Amino acid sequence: MIIAVDGPAASGKGTIARALAKHYKLPYLDTGLLYRAVGLSVQRMGLDPEREADAVAASAFDDSLLEDPALRDDETGLLASVVSAHPLVRAALFQRQRRFAAQPGGAVLDGRDIGTVIAPEADAKLFVKATPNIRAQRRHAELQARGSAISKDRVLADIRARDARDSGRSAAPLAMAADAALLDTSFLSIEASVQRAVALVDARVKR
Numbered sequence: 001m002i003i004a005v006d007g008p009a010a011s012g013k014g015t016i017a018r019a020l021a022k023h024y025k026l027p028y029l030d031t032g033l034l035y036r037a038v039g040l041s042v043q044r045m046g047l048d049p050e051r052e053a054d055a056v057a058a059s060a061f062d063d064s065l066l067e068d069p070a071l072r073d074d075e076t077g078l079l080a081s082v083v084s085a086h087p088l089v090r091a092a093l094f095q096r097q098r099r100f101a102a103q104p105g106g107a108v109l110d111g112r113d114i115g116t117v118i119a120p121e122a123d124a125k126l127f128v129k130a131t132p133n134i135r136a137q138r139r140h141a142e143l144q145a146r147g148s149a150i151s152k153d154r155v156l157a158d159i160r161a162r163d164a165r166d167s168g169r170s171a172a173p174l175a176m177a178a179d180a181a182l183l184d185t186s187f188l189s190i191e192a193s194v195q196r197a198v199a200l201v202d203a204r205v206k207r
């Protein structure tokens with residue numbers, strides 16, 4: 001079974017996708033981490049994230065980078081949203097995601113284009129959303145817990161900038177697949193969101 005979980009920044013899709021993977025005993029891939037790794041590599045190589053050729057050069061990152069805590073920084077999320085708009089960066093990361101999705105037994109993947117581009121054949125697709133303010137509040141609390149001094153206003157502005165870039169780009173923009181189920185987590189606890197997600201997946205799979 002392939003489960004595709006898409007949605008905007010800090011909507012809770014990773015939390016839900018990880019819980020679904022545990023519930024259905026499936027491997028899980030956070031595809032945002034791959035774009036974050038390209039963004040962080042570009043920066044560390046002293047290259048320009050806006051230049052497609054520079055971002056492509058950074059796409060051949062060493063997998064050990066995927067363990068780097070700096071990937072979770074707010075700034076890295078912004079860099080990721082810049083490099084991910086380049087079609088050749090998306091092409092460089094495509095096969096890896098596709099292979100993960102198509103492995104025997106299935107998988108859970110979360111990102112922006114899983115239900116539309118990476119695994120359009122997914123058995124269940126969820127589109128997770130929450131209001132920008134609630135997303136900023138949750139992400140701010142998470143960053144503070146990690147020792148960051150970033151303000152909530154900054155986090156909200158960065159989330160809005162990422163939403164605009166991710167939805168407005170021409171290459172695989174953030175979009176809800178026509179056959180996805182919408183899950184608004186704005187007023188749901190983590191436990192309630194996961195319960196709802198499992199119910200939605202069960203309903204899709206039994207159809």
Ligand SMILES: Nc1ncnc2c1ncn2[C@@H]1O[C@H](COP(=O)(O)OP(=O)(O)OP(=O)(O)O)[C@@H](O)[C@H]1O
Nearest residue numbers: 009010011012013014015138142185188189190193
């Ligand atoms: N329903 C919820 N209620 C309260 N907090 C939540 C809920 N869902 C997720 N969170 C918290 O909100 C933050 C963002 O969630 P998460 O990392 O799952 O979002 P995401 O969509 O995967 O983010 P990103 O796009 O940056 O990868 C985390 O700190 C998480 O624990």
Ligand SMILES: Nc1ccn([C@@H]2O[C@H](COP(=O)(O)O)[C@@H](O)[C@H]2O)c(=O)n1
Nearest residue numbers: 031032035080081084111112113162166
């Ligand atoms: N399938 C995807 C996943 C992510 N992106 C881009 O990466 C940024 C960081 O992703 P997070 O899930 O960690 O927030 C995101 O803002 C997107 O620009 C993508 O394009 N496609």
